[in-house]
Amino acid sequence: MPPPTTLALTGATGFCGSHLAALAVSRGHRVLALGRRPPRHGTHVPWDAAAGAVPPELRAADVVVHCAAAVGDHPPGSPAERAQYEVNVRATERLLAAAAGTPFVFVSSASVYDPRRDRSSVPEEHPTAGGHLNAYGRTKALADALALAAGAVVLRPRAVYGPGDPHLVPRLLAAVRGGVLPLPGGDVELSLTAVENLAEACLLAAGWPPGAYNVADRAPYARDTALRAVLAAHRRRARLLHVPPRLAALAAGRRPHVTAYALDQLAHRVVLDTRKSRSRGFTPVRDLDDYLAGIGAGDRA
Numbered sequence: 041m042p043p044p045t046t047l048a049l050t051g052a053t054g055f056c057g058s059h060l061a062a063l064a065v066s067r068g069h070r071v072l073a074l075g076r077r078p079p080r081h082g083t084h085v086p087w088d089a090a091a092g093a094v095p096p097e098l099r100a101a102d103v104v105v106h107c108a109a110a111v112g113d114h115p116p117g118s119p120a121e122r123a124q125y126e127v128n129v130r131a132t133e134r135l136l137a138a139a140a141g142t143p144f145v146f147v148s149s150a151s152v153y154d155p156r157r158d159r160s161s162v163p164e165e166h167p168t169a170g171g172h173l174n175a176y177g178r179t180k181a182l183a184d185a186l187a188l189a190a191g192a193v194v195l196r197p198r199a200v201y202g203p204g205d206p207h208l209v210p211r212l213l214a215a216v217r218g219g220v221l222p223l224p225g226g227d228v229e230l231s232l233t234a235v236e237n238l239a240e241a242c243l244l245a246a247g248w249p250p251g252a253y254n255v256a257d258r259a260p261y262a263r264d265t266a267l268r269a270v271l272a273a274h275r276r277r278a279r280l281l282h283v284p285p286r287l288a289a290l291a292a293g294r295r296p297h298v299t300a301y302a303l304d305q306l307a308h309r310v311v312l313d314t315r316k317s318r319s320r321g322f323t324p325v326r327d328l329d330d331y332l333a334g335i336g337a338g339d340r341a
């Protein structure tokens with residue numbers, strides 16, 4: 041994206057969006073932060089994605105980056121799905137309509153990929169129409185399809201981590217009980233996405249042809265090695281315990297953070313094929329070691 045550009049950004053108060061807003065401002069872009077709360081970086085434009093909200097004014101924007109979402113892990117069909125549907129699907133639909141004619145980047149998720157199929161190397165063509173294990177995956181898949189149909193650039197990161205992460209690492213630390221971290225099955229390779237890499241991809245993507253693009257770090261991580269490193273960096277002493285996946289599934293729902301979705305995130309090899317985004321100039325320079333070194337240096341956010 042050649043500077044200076046005006047970026048209309050949703051989700052600028054959230055984990056990923058706040059990193060993107062900071063990066064965009066540091067590169068000389070103007071950020072119009074559409075959301076319920078004032079952001080740390082950018083100019084606040086009040087906007088609530090919930091039901092009945094008026095679409096925001098987007099005339100001043102050169103590009104719209106839609107990062108806001110309701111991200112909770114609720115079972116498909118649960119009452120919470122309605123609220124997630126409003127924010128993730130209906131608001132995306134309204135925003136796409138309001139932005140017609142303006143380049144649009146939609147921050148989707150690898151959760152849209154059908155988990156019933158082999159995901160050992162996931163291209164963007166992997167099916168997204170069904171099998172989702174929670175309302176989040178289901179509603180993000182619907183929004184992803186709407187964005188593609190409207191000619192947007194759709195980014196699909198997986199398991200975003202980094203400074204200020206309120207989701208992934210806190211859930212992991214909360215799953216440690218009595219010095220043990222139970223894990224479904226043996227070690228597997230997983231794609232992860234550093235929040236800084238995602239922010240770079242969002243800025244670059246404004247100039248990409250419409251379509252879906254996987255966004256992940258340079259190489260996948262061995263799950264157990266990565267988890268041990270994260271626990272050590274947070275000074276948590278815990279032994280990894282491999283639990284047969286069927287036994288782990290029995291525990292799903294009985295303990296907070298242990299859901300079918302959470303187990304699926306850890307139980308199978310899921311590696312995103314990022315050749316498409318890389319061919320457009322996406323170069324993921326940050327990795328887990330950088331994040332962990334930051335924690336060692338006192339950034340325990």
Ligand SMILES: NC(=O)c1ccc[n+]([C@@H]2O[C@H](COP(=O)([O-])OP(=O)(O)OC[C@H]3O[C@@H](n4cnc5c(N)ncnc54)[C@H](OP(=O)(O)O)[C@@H]3O)[C@@H](O)[C@H]2O)c1
Nearest residue numbers: 051052053054055056076088089090107108109149199200
């Ligand atoms: N974190 C991950 O591991 C991950 C992985 C793949 C994809 N993603 C995608 O990345 C994007 C950002 O996720 P995140 O991790 O940054 O989530 P987050 O920290 O929970 O941030 C969510 C953002 O959405 C905003 N939002 C939620 N409901 C809203 C509403 N009704 N009206 C206006 N704004 C609303 C929040 O605003 P408030 O501050 O007002 O609540 C916040 O700015 C999402 O699209 C998510 O699907 C994330």
